Amino acid sequence: MIIGFIGFGKVSQNILNLLKSDDIRFITSLENRSAKTIERIKESDIEILDTFKDVAVHSDILISANSPSSALDIAKKYGKYSKGIYLDLNNISPKTTLEIDRYVANLVDGAIIGKIDFPKPVLYISGEMSDRLLFLNDYMITKKISDNVGDAAILKLLRSCYTKTVSAVLIESSEIAKSHDLEDEFFEILSLTEGDEFKEKSISRINNTLNNSKRKSEELNEIIDYFDENELVMVKAALKKLNQ
Numbered sequence: 590m591i592i593g594f595i596g597f598g599k600v601s602q603n604i605l606n607l608l609k610s611d612d613i614r615f616i617t618s619l620e621n622r623s624a625k626t627i628e629r630i631k632e633s634d635i636e637i638l639d640t641f642k643d644v645a646v647h648s649d650i651l652i653s654a655n656s657p658s659s660a661l662d663i664a665k666k667y668g669k670y671s672k673g674i675y676l677d678l679n680n681i682s683p684k685t686t687l688e689i690d691r692y693v694a695n696l697v698d699g700a701i702i703g704k705i706d707f708p709k710p711v712l713y714i715s716g717e718m719s720d721r722l723l724f725l726n727d728y729m730i731t732k733k734i735s736d737n738v739g740d741a742a743i744l745k746l747l748r749s750c751y752t753k754t755v756s757a758v759l760i761e762s763s764e765i766a767k768s769h770d771l772e773d774e775f776f777e778i779l780s781l782t783e784g785d786e787f788k789e790k791s792i793s794r795i796n797n798t799l800n801n802s803k804r805k806s807e808e809l810n811e812i813i814d815y816f817d818e819n820e821l822v823m824v825k826a827a828l829k830k831l832n833q
């Protein structure tokens with residue numbers, strides 16, 4: 590089996606390491622890539638073809654893991670050459686996923702839950718062809734959601750609804766606790782019901798949100814845009830908090 594990558598960043602490199610096996614050949618291209626990516630590719634055990642078109646033509650599974658803003662253009666450009674499965678792993682909205690489906694014959698919509706460099710990342714997949722990727726379970730936890738392309742993206746958006754809103758509430762309540770000089774006690778009493786790692790996880794979540802507030806705001810706007818038939822009182826409040 591041949592697995593090709595369009596985009597060879599953290600996601601692709603980790604997937605290659607997870608899937609390493611004598612039965613799988615990995616291919617990609619250096620075409621127009623940055624020095625950082627070229628170095629990453631040269632450090633990895635992967636065959637280099639001249640162009641991404643060649644990669645698309647020769648892959649049984651073509652993985653698109655580049656950036657949310659290039660995912661659609663890449664599907665338009667290379668989707669037509671892919672005769673196997675086209676697995677899109679970019680953090681894109683369900684609308685973009687459905688648009689990509691117009692340019693790709695056998696699209697599987699993938700969502701990596703958690704960071705890819707977590708010890709055990711979980712891959713959720715949807716689309717009629719996703720059964721053909723269930724063999725990945727031999728290498729990483731892989732769960733099929735449904736036959737509908739777009740469901741993995743919707744689920745990912747729903748997860749963001751929850752995590753980003755909770756982060757905004759955490760920021761607000763811990764700020765108030767701090768102003769009363771009760772921050773440690775605030776986390777301590779919450780840990781009694783939320784578990785021992787609550788403080789550590791909350792602080793990491795707060796810092797991640799504050800350090801990436803522009804991107805988090807964009808993601809909240811994307812949620813509001815996609816679920817525009819729903820009221821989303823909490824998500825809109827979280828956006829207001831982040832914009833402050």
Ligand SMILES: NC(=O)c1ccc[n+]([C@@H]2O[C@H](COP(=O)([O-])OP(=O)(O)OC[C@H]3O[C@@H](n4cnc5c(N)ncnc54)[C@H](OP(=O)(O)O)[C@@H]3O)[C@@H](O)[C@H]2O)c1
Pocket residue numbers: 595596597598599600601621622623624625626654655656657659663678679680681700701702703704705706
């Ligand atoms: N990191 C995670 O834990 C995680 C989890 C879930 C989903 N995702 C999604 O997975 C995708 C990849 O994430 P990542 O963390 O691997 O990103 P990354 O480390 O920034 O790497 C992106 C890679 O894509 C390449 N690329 C960008 N535009 C390209 C194009 N037009 N043609 C070919 N290659 C292109 C980049 O090459 P250059 O350096 O040459 O530009 C780079 O090698 C993103 O859409 C992200 O949202 C990431």
